[in-house]
Amino acid sequence: xxxxxxxxxxxxxxxxxxxxxxxxxxxxxxxxxxxxxxxxxxxxxxxxxxxxxxxxxxxxxxxxxxxxxxxxxxxxxxxxxxxxxxxxxxxxxxxxxxxxxxxxxxxxxxxxxxxxxxxxxxxxxxxxxxxxxxxxxxxxxxxxxxxxxxxxxxxxxxxxxxxxxxxxxxxxxxxxxxxxxxxxxxxxxxxxxxxxxxxxxxxxxxxxxxxxxxxxxxxxxxxxxxxxxxxxxxxxxxxxxxxxxxxxxxxxxxxxxxxxxxxxxxxxxxxxxxxxxxxxxxxxxxxxxxxxxxxxxxxxxxxxxxxxxxxxxxxxxxxxxxxxxxxxxxxxxxxxxxxxxxxxxxxxxxxxxxxxxxxxxxxxxxxxxxxxxxxxxxxxxxxxxxxxxxxxxxxxxxxxxxxxxxxxxxxxxxxxxxxxxxxxxxxxxxxxxxxxxxxxxxxxxxx
Amino acid sequence: xxxxxxxxxxxxxxxxxxxxxxxxxxxxxxxxxxxxxxxxxxxxxxxxxxxxxxxxxxxxxxxxxxxxxxxxxxxxxxxxxxxxxxxxxxxxxxxxxxxxxxxxxxxxxxxxxxxxxxxxxxxxxxxxxxxxxxxxxxxxxxxxxxxxxxxxxxxxxxxxxxxxxxxxxxxxxxxxxxxxxxxxxxxxxxxxxxxxxxxxxxxxxxxxxxx
Numbered sequence: 091x092x093x094x095x096x097x098x099x100x101x102x103x104x105x106x107x108x109x110x111x112x113x114x115x116x117x118x119x120x121x122x123x124x125x126x127x128x129x130x131x132x133x134x135x136x137x138x139x140x141x142x143x144x145x146x147x148x149x150x151x152x153x154x155x156x157x158x159x160x161x162x163x164x165x166x167x168x169x170x171x172x173x174x175x176x177x178x179x180x181x182x183x184x185x186x187x188x189x190x191x192x193x194x195x196x197x198x199x200x201x202x203x204x205x206x207x208x209x210x211x212x213x214x215x216x217x218x219x220x221x222x223x224x225x226x227x228x229x230x231x232x233x234x235x236x237x238x239x240x241x242x243x244x245x246x247x248x249x250x251x252x253x254x255x256x257x258x259x260x261x262x263x264x265x266x267x268x269x270x271x272x273x274x275x276x277x278x279x280x281x282x283x284x285x286x287x288x289x290x291x292x293x294x295x296x297x298x299x300x301x302x303x304x305x306x307x308x309x310x311x312x313x314x315x316x317x318x319x320x321x322x323x324x325x326x327x328x329x330x331x332x333x334x335x336x337x338x339x340x341x342x343x344x345x346x347x348x349x350x351x352x353x354x355x356x357x358x359x360x361x362x363x364x365x366x367x368x369x370x371x372x373x374x375x376x377x378x379x380x381x382x383x384x385x386x387x388x389x390x391x392x393x394x395x396x397x398x399x400x401x402x403x404x405x406x407x408x409x410x411x412x413x414x415x416x417x418x419x420x421x422x423x424x425x426x427x428x429x430x431x432x433x434x435x436x437x438x439x440x441x442x443x444x445x446x447x448x449x450x451x452x453x454x455x456x457x458x459x460x461x462x463x464x465x466x467x468x469x470x471x472x473x474x475x476x477x478x479x480x481x482x483x484x485x486x487x488x489x490x491x492x493x494x495x496x497x498x499x500x501x502x503x504x505x506x507x508x509x510x511x512x513x514x515x516x517x518x519x520x521x522x523x524x525x526x527x528x529x530x531x532x533x534x535x536x537x
Numbered sequence: 538x539x540x541x542x543x544x545x546x547x548x549x550x551x552x553x554x555x556x557x558x559x560x561x562x563x564x565x566x567x568x569x570x571x572x573x574x575x576x577x578x579x580x581x582x583x584x585x586x587x588x589x590x591x592x593x594x595x596x597x598x599x600x601x602x603x604x605x606x607x608x609x610x611x612x613x614x615x616x617x618x619x620x621x622x623x624x625x626x627x628x629x630x631x632x633x634x635x636x637x638x639x640x641x642x643x644x645x646x647x648x649x650x651x652x653x654x655x656x657x658x659x660x661x662x663x664x665x666x667x668x669x670x671x672x673x674x675x676x677x678x679x680x681x682x683x684x685x686x687x688x689x690x691x692x693x694x695x696x697x698x699x700x701x702x703x704x705x706x707x708x709x710x711x712x713x714x715x716x717x718x719x720x721x722x723x724x725x726x727x728x729x730x731x732x733x734x735x736x737x738x739x740x741x742x743x744x745x746x747x748x
Contacts, residue, residue, distance in 0.1 A: 487571055491580045499589065508545050515541035
């Protein structure tokens with residue numbers, strides 16, 4: 091029973107949704123027969139059809155807009171001046187809502203259909219050999235935000251076409267309707283602004299590696315920047331994206347140090363104007379150094395914090411500057427000493443890049459910086475540690491130096507302000523000559 | 538007007554509460570080492586310290602002088618109504634208070650002449666430049682604070698004594714010179730502050746040349 095009701099409801103909904111309705115204005119020239127239009131407020135489709143078929147006019151002009159609302163007449167009172175004149179000087183009828191009015195044209199079989207080319211109204215002719223001609227004018231009003239302008243254009247089109255029809259015959263009728271109202275339009279055509287289709291979210295290029303004693307994570311592949319010698323000693327930067335790295339860890343080097351090596355193989359960056367670089371192997375060796383708590387009892391001497399020192403980047407490959415090929419095999423030390431975290435914390439930094447310590451770069455293509463985006467690392471994990479990173483020890487504190495400086499200075503100024511307010515508040519009023527039993531002051535009310 | 542004091546106490550209490558909460562948060566979540574005054578002192582801009590020192594030197598001295606002149610001037614005016622002969626003689630007390638402001642002014646001018654900028658690329662080559670600039674900036678700051686607070690106290694002191702001198706002078710003319718001696722001692726302490734302040738900044742070397 092319940093499912094039947096649901097089906098019925100759905101059926102009704104579907105039919106109502108399929109029904110397109112629009113207001114209809116019909117007017118006839120007074121020269122045609124005085125068959126009054128049905129004076130009922132809501133003319134139905136079939137009634138209008140019967141009436142139009144039985145009309146004595148030679149021409150019926152049907153203006154079909156894409157959209158027509160009752161609000162177009164009430165909301166834009168100055169939009170249809172000529173139509174208003176025509177309409178009110180003829181026998182007229184107005185139906186606020188008629189279903190499927192634009193399909194009337196197919197149902198009026200007493201008429202010969204002629205579709206009017208809105209650009210070429212002057213060449214309109216009555217259909218010869220037929221008694222009645224139906225002129226179909228598709229007013230191509232776009233669903234513009236400038237509704238007023240669209241309505242005014244419609245009005246001009248109506249007057250142009252009617253002027254032509256009037257020159258052809260005196261007995262005409264006209265009808266203005268729309269395919270649907272604004273609400274009943276096809277779902278595909280949207281008048282409101284919609285969000286731009288969002289791009290596909292980029293594939294997640296992050297890398298997390300559990301190496302037993304060390305967790306390491308990068309939110310995007312690493313980047314190496316080379317400094318390329320250019321004209322007149324100016325150097326430019328060449329960015330080389332590395333792909334995913336392979337990891338190797340040595341957890342048992344000693345009680346107080348662990349090593350992790352990241353490797354990238356066969357990196358061929360896009361060609362630079364002058365150089366072509368092929369890197370067979372890039373190795374980044376991270377040495378974690380623990381700082382012990384310093385207890386003399388070896389059982390109680392635990393790791394209290396760790397730093398990342400020393401770090402070496404080794405890369406080898408060939409460099410081709412279009413004149414000769416050079417095999418490169420270089421080793422660069424990097425200063426990672428800021429990477430520090432206490433035990434059970436993980437070091438985390440966003441987009442940190444490590445530049446080379448030495449400044450004078452003499453080679454044509456020299457390594458200048460390594461960037462590890464979203465770098466998070468934790469070392470000296472115990473065997474029973476959980477599978478996720480410990481709390482993040484960020485490379486920048488929450489309260490940065492500028493914040494503290496600002497707080498410090500504003501404290502000084504606020505103290506001054508507070509002192510001055512206290513002084514102001516301590517100004518006493520003169521009460522030497524106050525007499526509680528004296529007469530209150532009398533101020534006469536002068537008119 | 539009486540409410541203002543309680544508002545100010547509440548604001549001060551709130552400030553201290555917030556500070557305590559922040560400190561306790563760090564402490565109790567195992568990040569106690571983030572509370573690092575050394576990091577604050579060495580990483581803040583040396584210009585902040587130096588400029589604040591200059592400002593405090595003159596500002597606090599002027600506040601002291603102003604309070605002194607306020608105290609003395611009121612008494613001179615009041616006593617001068619009944620004994621007009623004291624008016625001219627007691628201007629000396631006002632001048633002693635003014636001198637306190639001048640000490641602060643002199644120190645501020647001397648200190649601001651020592652401030653100089655340094656370049657980061659020169660620091661990269663020679664880190665000693667930054668060390669000396671931080672050192673100098675701290676010296677300038679605390680010199681300014683020293684002079685400022687000493688002159689603040691001196692100004693209040695000289696003013697109070699000068700006020701007493703005016704009232705005593707109005708009662709009996711021979712008392713003025715004796716109380717003036719007390720006032721001179723009071724003024725000497727301002728001079729002590731000036732001397733110590735200048736001594737503190739004798740080793741200041743700011744700028745690129747500090748090495």
